[in-house]
Amino acid sequence: MPDDDHGRYNGTLLGSENALGWFANWLLSPAAVLLRLLRETHRHDTRFPRKQFGRTFLFVRHHLPTVPQEQLTFMPEPSPQSSIALLIDADNAPAAKIEFIISELATYGVVNIRKAYGNWKKRGLDSWIQVLHEYAIAPTQCFDLIKGKNATDMALLIDAMDILYTKQVETFALVSSDCDFTPLVRRLREEGKQVIGFGRQNSPGPLVMACSRFIYLDEEPDDKTPPKRRRESSVSSLQQNTKLMNTLRTAVKEAADEDGWAALGPVGAHISNQSPFNHRSYGFKKLSDLFEEINLFEVKKSKQVGQASVRVRLKT
Incomplete structure (x- = not known):
């Protein structure tokens, strides 16, 4: 059937300019019968005559059912807080730092899984026994298989892999200074998990570098040492770390604008x-x-709209 000259609708030609002839022909035409059937079966259809260039067209437009707006709008559910699994190698971790560890992890999410591993019959773990219940940490007994060789490492590793594949955990916190856990840390990171390590200053480099972030648990410096002197000592040791200095320079260069200034947020992320x-x-x-x-x-x-802004750049 012909379309109108503007191509906006598909229509059915029903007659000519002669109104009486058009009406008589239309009543007897198959199109009239079809339209009467449409009128009975599609009461919600819109019919309207349209005149174009002296000819009359009748169009039938079907209305699709209306979908409620609330069904068209997708409202994503708020994501839950990041779940953290805390795994403690009690043989290689100080119990006195557990409050600091829990407080530090609170900035990353909720510590839903808390486990400590060791042979609890050893007197060297008495300090851990005193804080297990206070911080809702589940102790896992690991008897020494032979003299001088414990099973703590393997028990912790098995539980970590079990949590990885059966629990909804985004972050693993490993409290240990044992380099044997380095392959485990790498495996967790390969699965896209964040691994936060806690250990002593003398923790092996491979373990430290394998973690997403590593936090040292050594005792605080002597309070008698002036704060200024302690800071100068820290800056001196930091400047001697050539690799770290290069990392800081690179981060500032990558985030810098045309004038060399870089916002501190992107620098820290880099x-x-x-x-x-x-x-x-x-x-x-x-x-x-x-x-x-x-x-x-x-x-x-500087301050912008009530918020502090910090920018940094390399000295020229």
Whole structure:
């Protein structure tokens, strides 16, 4: 059937300019019978005559059922807080730091799984026994298979893999300074999990670098030491770390604008993606404080719409 000249509708030609002839022909035509059937079966259809260039067309437009707006709008559910599994190698971790560990992990999510591994018959773990129930940590008994060889490492590893494949956990927290856990950490990160390590300053480098972030648990410096001197000592040791200095420079260059200034947020994210660096390990509460103490960088602080803005750039 012909379309109208503008191609906007599909129509059925029903007659000519002669109104009486058109009406008589239309009543007897198959099209009239069809339209009468449509009128009975499709009462919600819209019919309207249209005149174009002296000819009359009748169009039938079908209305699709209306879908409620609330069914068309997708409202995603809020994502739950990140779940954390805390696994403690009690033979290689100080019990006195458990409050600090729990407090630190609270910034990453909720510690839903808390387990500590060791041979609890050993007197060396008495300090852990005193805090297990207080911090809702489930103890796992690991008897020594032979003298001088414990089964703690293997028990922790098996539980970690079980949690990886059966629980909805985004972050693993490993409290140990044992380098034997390095392959486990790498495996967890290959699965896209964040691994936060806790250990002593003398923790092996491979274990530290394998973690997403590594936080040292050594005792706090002597309170008699002046804060300024402690900070100077931290900056001195930091500047001697050539690899870390290169990481800081690269992070600032990658996030810098045309004038060389870089927002501190992207700089910190770039550093975290490259290494498990933590500014608090060097005695600085804020990353901006660390950059201010290093002579290689300029730091500019300002307030915009009630929010503090920190930018940094390399000194020229």
